[in-house]
Amino acid sequence: MPSNYFDKMYDYAVQLINAGLAYVCDLSADETREYRGTLTAPGTESPYRKRTIEENLDLFLRMKNGEFGDGSKVLRAKIDMTSSNINLRDPVMYRIMHADHPHTGNKWCIYPTYDWAHGIEDSIEKITHSICTLEFEDHRPLYDWFLEQLKIHHPRQIEFARLNLTFTVLSKRKLLQLVEEKYVSGWDDPRMPTISGLRRRGYKPEIIRNFCEKIGVSKANSTVDFALLEHCIREDLNVTSNRYMGVLRPLKVVIENYPDEKEEELTAVNNPADPNSSSRVVPFSKVLYIEQDDFMENPPKDFYRLAPGREVRLRYAYFIKCINVIKDSNNNIIEVHCTYDPETKGGNAPDGRKVKATMHWVSAKHAKKIEVRLYDRLFTSEFVENEKDNWKSCINPKSCEVLKESFCEPYIANLKLDERFQFERLGYFCADSKDHTIENPVFNRIVQLKDAWEKIKKKMGNSIIN
RNA sequence: UGGGGCGUAGUCAAGUGGUAAGACACGGGACUUUGAAUCCUGGAUGCGGAGGUUCGAGCCCUCCCGCCCCAGCCA
Secondary structure (H helix, E strand, O other), X not given: OHHHHHHHHHHHHHHHHHOOOEEEEOOOHHHHHHHHOOOOOOOOOOOOOOOOXXXXXXXXXXXXXXXXXXXXXXXXEOOOOOOXXXXXXXXXXXXXXXXOEOOOXXXXXXXXXXXXXXXXXXXXXXOOEEEEEHHHHHHHHHHHHHHHHHOOOOOEEEEEOOOOEOOOOOOHHHXXXXXXXXXXXXXXXXXXXXXXXXXXXXXXXXXXXXHHHHHOOOOOOXXXXXXXXXXXXXXXXXXXXXXXXXXXXXXXXXXXXXXXXXXXXXXXXXXXXXXXXXXXXXXXXXXXXXXXXXXXXXXXXXXXXXXXOOEEEEOOXXXXXXXXXXXXXXXXXXXXXXXXXXXXXXXXXXXXXXXXXXXXXEEOOOOEEEXXXXXXXXXXXXXXXXXXXXXXXXXXOOOEEEEEEEEEOHHHHHOOOOOEEEEOOXXXXXXXXXXXXXXXXXXXXXXXXXXXHHHHHHHOOOOOOO
């Protein structure tokens, strides 16, 4: 915290004045700019550059004591107005600002600039290496110069490229706009690449750390593929999280040959990826919900889920076969009627017959209604930086889809509040830290599972989307 | 067109004179009670380009090209 060192910094500034290496300058901000020169033209020395040490000492003290107005004077380092590095053209060390500071209140009316404060803080804290981003490479000679003149502990500044990610923005300036212009719900919106956003989304700290180790550190400006972050999330959650069944977009299934009032409790493994996993019980009955995407009336060749006349497995339950489809007056499918094979309880057929698909489901009678928020990448453009001023027009309109008519198995009531879990075949989810309650559960999708079927659909040109 | 950086596969990234690691993505196959996971498997005759030094160059030298940053009393 720089403000902890304001006294020390002041003393160091006096030390530089005494060494004839700093002076009080009365040039206005505009004049200072003119005197500084340009990228190709050298600057000219300030008329106040030759003030005596005594005069500088006096003026600087009076600056500190509040005798001068904002912007009327600054303290500058005396380096080289002709330097090809503009940062060395007598940079400002202190400016007058009669403003309250969040930590020091009204004690000070002169405040140090970044370049002056930075190295001193590092030095006082006995840092050995000071890591920062590429744009400060030009400042390193100045960082070194101050520490050199002060003859104090001299840490080494090393610059690296900052992290960029595809399909998102990370600059504070842009993030602020997203918040202020209400493109997102706040700094902790689960789509935001902020710490609070990532946390609310359900990313675990160790996942982020692992991701950072994988991408490495270099000086090359680069943009890491968002898919790598998603991979790291899945890699971790796959082995650490329990599976439950939830149906996002429900389609009613009626098992015609299943007794009306009958109920069964079926055993399901909580985490198949963990050999020591415990298990739970899932209720089964005559009327179920399955995912709308898991049924097609006229399926293409590569679709191997439920369709008329076709048999599939309901996970941990039975084989069912579609025998009829019920539609409303608009020709929308509202119910799928099936028969089940009692011999296949648990999911295996004694006669050894195979089934191509295994589907998730919930018992309608026992299901808990939940709200689900499906988050996706915030932008549609891979390299948002390249969009220049158009970047906001690339915001993904489908980056947050809210489903209020989803259902899940009753076991969800036992969920720990910070538990990340998988809805089988869908993705990883967690309870929203702000809006979730036991009565009205709200779940955020952390990341989808990889979806081979989605790829096949794309290859087929999306022509068979129902 | 001053100065400071960077350029190895679609995206990251090792490599520091001895004959192009790895990850993700992508393609092919196996397996599968998650179209997940897992397991095999394919891809740079080539390291921005051109010359040069060397028995040998992504690494050294020269020139060229491209991209990023700097003219705040911002950080």
